[in-house]
Amino acid sequence: MGIVAKQSARNTVALSTGFLLGAINTTYVLPAAFEGFEEGWGLLRILTAWGTILAQILALGTPNGILRFLPKAETPEREASMLGALCTIPAVLFAAVGVAFSLLGQDWLVSLDADSGYLLQDRMAAFLFMAGAYLALLLLKSALTHRMRTVTVTVVQEVWLKGSYLALAVVYLQGWMPFDTFFRWFLYTYAAAVAMLLLEAWSVKLRPAQPQFRKDIKPFLEYGLYALWNDGSRVIAKNLDVVMVGALLGLAVVPKYTFAFFIATVVALPLRAMTPILRALTSKAVSELGPEQSQGELQQAARVQLIATSTLLTAIWAGMPALDLALPEAYRGLQWVILAVGLSYVAQSAGGTAGAILQFSNRFRWAMPVNLGFVLMTVVTNLFFIKGLNMGVEGAALATALTALLNFGVRTTLMWRLFRIHPFSGGWWVVAGLAAMVGLAASFLSVPTEALGWGKVWNVVHAFVRGGLAGGLVLGTSWALGALPELTTEMQKRLSKS
Numbered sequence: 001m002g003i004v005a006k007q008s009a010r011n012t013v014a015l016s017t018g019f020l021l022g023a024i025n026t027t028y029v030l031p032a033a034f035e036g037f038e039e040g041w042g043l044l045r046i047l048t049a050w051g052t053i054l055a056q057i058l059a060l061g062t063p064n065g066i067l068r069f070l071p072k073a074e075t076p077e078r079e080a081s082m083l084g085a086l087c088t089i090p091a092v093l094f095a096a097v098g099v100a101f102s103l104l105g106q107d108w109l110v111s112l113d114a115d116s117g118y119l120l121q122d123r124m125a126a127f128l129f130m131a132g133a134y135l136a137l138l139l140l141k142s143a144l145t146h147r148m149r150t151v152t153v154t155v156v157q158e159v160w161l162k163g164s165y166l167a168l169a170v171v172y173l174q175g176w177m178p179f180d181t182f183f184r185w186f187l188y189t190y191a192a193a194v195a196m197l198l199l200e201a202w203s204v205k206l207r208p209a210q211p212q213f214r215k216d217i218k219p220f221l222e223y224g225l226y227a228l229w230n231d232g233s234r235v236i237a238k239n240l241d242v243v244m245v246g247a248l249l250g251l252a253v254v255p256k257y258t259f260a261f262f263i264a265t266v267v268a269l270p271l272r273a274m275t276p277i278l279r280a281l282t283s284k285a286v287s288e289l290g291p292e293q294s295q296g297e298l299q300q301a302a303r304v305q306l307i308a309t310s311t312l313l314t315a316i317w318a319g320m321p322a323l324d325l326a327l328p329e330a331y332r333g334l335q336w337v338i339l340a341v342g343l344s345y346v347a348q349s350a351g352g353t354a355g356a357i358l359q360f361s362n363r364f365r366w367a368m369p370v371n372l373g374f375v376l377m378t379v380v381t382n383l384f385f386i387k388g389l390n391m392g393v394e395g396a397a398l399a400t401a402l403t404a405l406l407n408f409g410v411r412t413t414l415m416w417r418l419f420r421i422h423p424f425s426g427g428w429w430v431v432a433g434l435a436a437m438v439g440l441a442a443s444f445l446s447v448p449t450e451a452l453g454w455g456k457v458w459n460v461v462h463a464f465v466r467g468g469l470a471g472g473l474v475l476g477t478s479w480a481l482g483a484l485p486e487l488t489t490e491m492q493k494r495l496s497k498s
Contacts, residue, residue, distance in 0.1 A: 018158025
């Protein structure tokens with residue numbers, strides 16, 4: 001087994017473990033631990049959201065620069081010099097932001113919460129610490145990926161951070177520590193994560209050296225600005241949703257949105273699994289054939305991704321009435337939020353590899369205005385639905401779905417105008433129609449009144465049965481109608497070998 005296969009298998013185990021830990025924490029432990037003090041959980045979520053946004057901006061695309069430029073280094077000394085330059089740029093920006101924030105004072109932090117601003121007082125150091133931690137993690141992740149040490153990165157990010165968060169939440173739930181102590185130890189877990197990756201970087205001889213700015217600064221900054229808005233826009237937009245919910249509705253509402261968002265992210269699991277592989281294949285196809293000849297790959301990726309995500313969303317939607325009975329009372333009635341956020345992932349998948357084709361083509365600069373517009377649209381739609389129409393968390397979710405649909409429309413139009421290719425195929429329309437019909441039918445199937453007394457465990461089982469039937473119907477009928485020929489081919493191969 002090669003190094004790629006080994007690391008992929010280990011990363012899958014780490015990702016699955018992290019998802020399980022996060023599911024336990026988000027759906028059970030945290031709602032119980034912060035019952036009556038939801039703004040405390042909201043503070044933690046806002047802290048990580050702002051840390052992620054600031055880190056993406058301050059990194060200025062240098063994590064992508066590490067992966068792009070370091071493999072081209074002729075000598076270890078040159079690699080160290082390039083690494084030094086790529087680390088110095090975000091370090092200087094972070095220091096400048098720290099000085100600027102200290103001059104501004106801390107009063108502006110209160111505006112991040114519509115109701116409980118007192119929790120944000122005197123938290124400037126924590127916000128800067130979290131931004132610095134996320135920035136360091138971004139740089140270290142890229143440097144270690146360059147050295148093919150992805151397993152360590154995944155274990156630290158998925159298992160350590162989510163596992164330690166779960167452990168702290170359990171301790172807090174038991175009443176063994178006050179919130180301020182919990183908050184402080186939460187920050188310590190990120191410091192420990194940075195330390196672990198630093199040790200790993202040291203062990204593989206990753207050392208920054210004296211940078212050669214005259215030689216490197218121009219290409220690094222040019223590529224960094226492009227990479228920031230091309231690859232960082234989705235991360236920034238996703239976390240902007242959380243920040244705006246807190247600022248417009250209050251920290252106490254953020255846990256509800258976080259709870260619904262986490263359930264909806266199940267829809268995105270196929271995207272996380274397929275995207276790295278599809279990007280690599282797309283890069284090769286565009287390089288060898290050109291973007292104009294990539295319609296086959298684009299349509300195949302769009303169809304397969306649409307089948308995977310729409311099947312999961314249909315299953316979740318069909319199972320939600322039963323699952324709702326098993327959820328904590330304060331987190332019930334969020335099915336429309338889950339549906340809207342899930343639809344944003346389906347819209348992302350429906351475009352196939354359009355983003356990758358654009359990025360790897362000679363028209364890659366078009367990606368910058370598209371992704372910048374994606375971020376700006378996130379702000380505009382959230383303000384319109386949350387504040388303008390006073391729709392609460394449903395408005396935030398609707399803004400997420402609408403932004404994703406508009407983004408899909410713009411990218412699809414751009415693909416056609418630039419390269420005369422599109423993601424639509426007969427199978428694509430079959431899957432979309434089936435998912436819509438099954439989802440609509442599921443909307444009229446309410447749970448039996450007896451389910452009210454079944455208890456949480458049996459209602460979870462009930463939800464899985466309902467969801468499994470609905471999702472299975474979409475997947476099975478899509479296959480029967482020829483929309484999933486890859487599965488037929490794979491089955492024929494296995495049968496011929498047996």
